[in-house]
Amino acid sequence: MNIAVLVKLAPDTEAALKIDADRLKIATVDINYVLNPYDEYAVEEGLRWKEKFGGTTTVFSLGREEAVKALRNALAMGADEAVHIVSPGGLDMLGKAKALAAALQGRGFDVIFAGKQSVDDDCGAVGPMTAYYLSIPHISTVVKLDCDGSRITAWREFEGGAEKFECPLPVLITAQKGLNEPRYASLKGIMFSKKKEIAVVEAAPAQAKIEILKLNYPPVRQAGKIVGQGVEAVPKLLQLLREEAKVL
Amino acid sequence: METTYQALDYYLIDELLTDEERMVRDLVREWVECEVLPVIGRFADEGTFPMQMIPEMARLGLFGPTLPEEYGGANVSEIAYGLMMQELERGDSGLRSFASVQSGLVMYPIFRYGSAEQRRKYLPKLAAGELIGCFGLTEPNSGSDPGSMQTKAVRDGDGYILNGAKMWITNGTIADVAVVWAKLDDVVRGFLVEKGTPGFSAPETKMKWSLRASVTSELVFEDVHLPSDALLPKAKGLSAPLSCLSQARYGIAWGVVGAAMACFDEARRYANKRVQFDKPIASFQIVQEKLAIMATEITKSQLLNFRLAQLKQTGKATHQMISLAKRNGCYQALKIARMARDILGAAGITYEFQSGRHLVNLESVYTYEGTHDIHTLVIGSSLTGIEAFR
Numbered sequence: 134m135n136i137a138v139l140v141k142l143a144p145d146t147e148a149a150l151k152i153d154a155d156r157l158k159i160a161t162v163d164i165n166y167v168l169n170p171y172d173e174y175a176v177e178e179g180l181r182w183k184e185k186f187g188g189t190t191t192v193f194s195l196g197r198e199e200a201v202k203a204l205r206n207a208l209a210m211g212a213d214e215a216v217h218i219v220s221p222g223g224l225d226m227l228g229k230a231k232a233l234a235a236a237l238q239g240r241g242f243d244v245i246f247a248g249k250q251s252v253d254d255d256c257g258a259v260g261p262m263t264a265y266y267l268s269i270p271h272i273s274t275v276v277k278l279d280c281d282g283s284r285i286t287a288w289r290e291f292e293g294g295a296e297k298f299e300c301p302l303p304v305l306i307t308a309q310k311g312l313n314e315p316r317y318a319s320l321k322g323i324m325f326s327k328k329k330e331i332a333v334v335e336a337a338p339a340q341a342k343i344e345i346l347k348l349n350y351p352p353v354r355q356a357g358k359i360v361g362q363g364v365e366a367v368p369k370l371l372q373l374l375r376e377e378a379k380v381l
Numbered sequence: 382m383e384t385t386y387q388a389l390d391y392y393l394i395d396e397l398l399t400d401e402e403r404m405v406r407d408l409v410r411e412w413v414e415c416e417v418l419p420v421i422g423r424f425a426d427e428g429t430f431p432m433q434m435i436p437e438m439a440r441l442g443l444f445g446p447t448l449p450e451e452y453g454g455a456n457v458s459e460i461a462y463g464l465m466m467q468e469l470e471r472g473d474s475g476l477r478s479f480a481s482v483q484s485g486l487v488m489y490p491i492f493r494y495g496s497a498e499q500r501r502k503y504l505p506k507l508a509a510g511e512l513i514g515c516f517g518l519t520e521p522n523s524g525s526d527p528g529s530m531q532t533k534a535v536r537d538g539d540g541y542i543l544n545g546a547k548m549w550i551t552n553g554t555i556a557d558v559a560v561v562w563a564k565l566d567d568v569v570r571g572f573l574v575e576k577g578t579p580g581f582s583a584p585e586t587k588m589k590w591s592l593r594a595s596v597t598s599e600l601v602f603e604d605v606h607l608p609s610d611a612l613l614p615k616a617k618g619l620s621a622p623l624s625c626l627s628q629a630r631y632g633i634a635w636g637v638v639g640a641a642m643a644c645f646d647e648a649r650r651y652a653n654k655r656v657q658f659d660k661p662i663a664s665f666q667i668v669q670e671k672l673a674i675m676a677t678e679i680t681k682s683q684l685l686n687f688r689l690a691q692l693k694q695t696g697k698a699t700h701q702m703i704s705l706a707k708r709n710g711c712y713q714a715l716k717i718a719r720m721a722r723d724i725l726g727a728a729g730i731t732y733e734f735q736s737g738r739h740l741v742n743l744e745s746v747y748t749y750e751g752t753h754d755i756h757t758l759v760i761g762s763s764l765t766g767i768e769a770f771r
Binding site for chain 1 (some may be wrong): 385405408442444446457
């Protein structure tokens with residue numbers, strides 16, 4: 134089985150994000166970057182498929198120099214090969230999907246895994262759009278996956294229900310929390326990741342079609358109001374919910 | 382107020398580490414945070430070792446990581462090994478002791494003094510956690526003076542007969558193979574004794590108030606017949622077990638800093654949060670002085686360990702240098718754990734906080750693998766040329 138996994142470096146979810154002086158991006162100083170948490174599920178799935186079906190797991194990451202850290206983390210978990218798609222930055226989602234598809238094209242992957250979204254941009258678009266440019270099916274936000282070697286069965290959840298899909302390989306799957314329990318890296322994996330040469334490909338230059346105009350902080354939440362205590366406070370609370378908050 | 386662990390790095394030692402050393406440190410730190418800290422208090426309370434952690438520690442590669450890959454190691458640097466021990470002991474001294482014994486006191490002597498066949502037979506399985514090892518040097522009447530040991534081996538045809546007893550042996554009861562030091566023709570030699578060998582028993586030492594999440598045992602040998610290949614061929618004389626202790630003490634020097642960092646972090650956060658006289662107790666000068674002393678000593682020990690690691694990597698670390706770091710590290714860590722417990726007040730005596738558990742653990746670490754006093758005399762002897770204990 135020839136397996137690809139798309140990974141991205143993202144700010145640690147515990148990091149307190151600040152807007153940069155230009156108001157167009159997040160300030161990168163003092164932020165700890167980690168492998169995007171949803172991509173960890175994708176890497177884990179890629180490793181499990183390798184263990185089950187044999188073959189190799191190749192990880193791809195798109196971006197500037199820092200992207201290498203995401204690749205090394207995936208190698209330390211057990212991936213075999215890594216490809217860094219160098220882009221000058223500034224690509225929009227469409228541009229990223231095109232660049233990823235160009236790098237994946239012609240390599241004969243049976244399956245491509247990606248996280249369902251990155252925790253910084255939160256778009257959830259790059260995985261499915263990459264599948265589009267590769268002309269292969271995709272199933273997104275997958276929580277359970279089976280494969281008999283040529284066809285897959287995938288389950289995804291939505292509010293109040295679940296969907297089951299069947300589909301032949303090749304396919305692109307985006308991973309949702311619950312798909313698996315990602316493994317820890319290992320000391321051997323870390324030493325391997327250090328020695329492993331990472332292949333580099335250049336992304337073709339592209340003009341972003343979406344422009345970010347300005348980043349703003351969310352409005353500061355107003356302090357709540359305590360209208361009283363116990364049963365006596367209920368009529369007043371109902372009145373305020375109706376008349377002031379207008380939620381009833 | 383942050384809720385997650387803030388590892389003290391006052392002198393930005395992080396900048397001195399390589400990427401892979403940081404990755405090793407972060408990996409073990411995260412594993413301890415997620416898998417050890419939530420449950421270790423319960424194991425300490427019950428007085429049992431968390432056996433289910435052994436396969437996971439093996440998968441992470443924490444056993445014998447400095448050994449070459451053909452023996453299951455990862456060939457990591459001495460700094461990476463030290464950082465790994467630091468992070469393990471941030472979890473619990475018992476967990477670090479387990480790794481120290483497996484790596485420094487069992488895999489190391491088999492690697493250094495064992496035959497090719499012994500290496501092949503034991504090392505990969507010890508690295509994989511499929512075999513657990515222990516190390517028997519100390520005896521009921523032979524502690525700081527190991528040369529006075531009474532455990533004896535005599536020749537019996539091709540093999541040997543072993544008699545004697547060892548005490549305070551970490552992992553003894555759960556070990557599959559024991560590295561046992563005994564006198565043969567009046568020379569200290571090392572033997573590999575497998576669990577289940579007739580005449581060999583390893584009763585557990587219970588009723589401990591320190592290293593509760595760790596197995597401590599006696600090893601008893603009553604006419605134990607050993608085959609010829611049980612002998613470590615290249616270990617002759619007391620310097621062999623002492624060289625193993627140097628490995629383990631090196632890990633201890635790093636480990637206790639992890640325990641101290643855990644205590645400091647806990648005390649600092651508590652002091653910032655706990656309000657008395659309408660302000661956080663961190664506002665009071667006495668508390669600030671304690672935190673300043675703790676941070677100073679942790680930083681000094683971190684730098685000491687970093688340099689010791691460089692010396693060890695280049696083969697220049699003497700056993701006296703290791704004694705100095707072990708002695709200082711344990712002494713300061715114990716003091717820091719006490720101060721942390723003090724800042725925590727009554728809360729500090731419960732398992733809800735870590736400092737009390739580290740404090741009682743460090744009481745053992747302070748005197749095992751060479752007591753504080755003996756290390757003092759080792760350094761004294763190297764400075765004066767006079768051995769005070771002979």
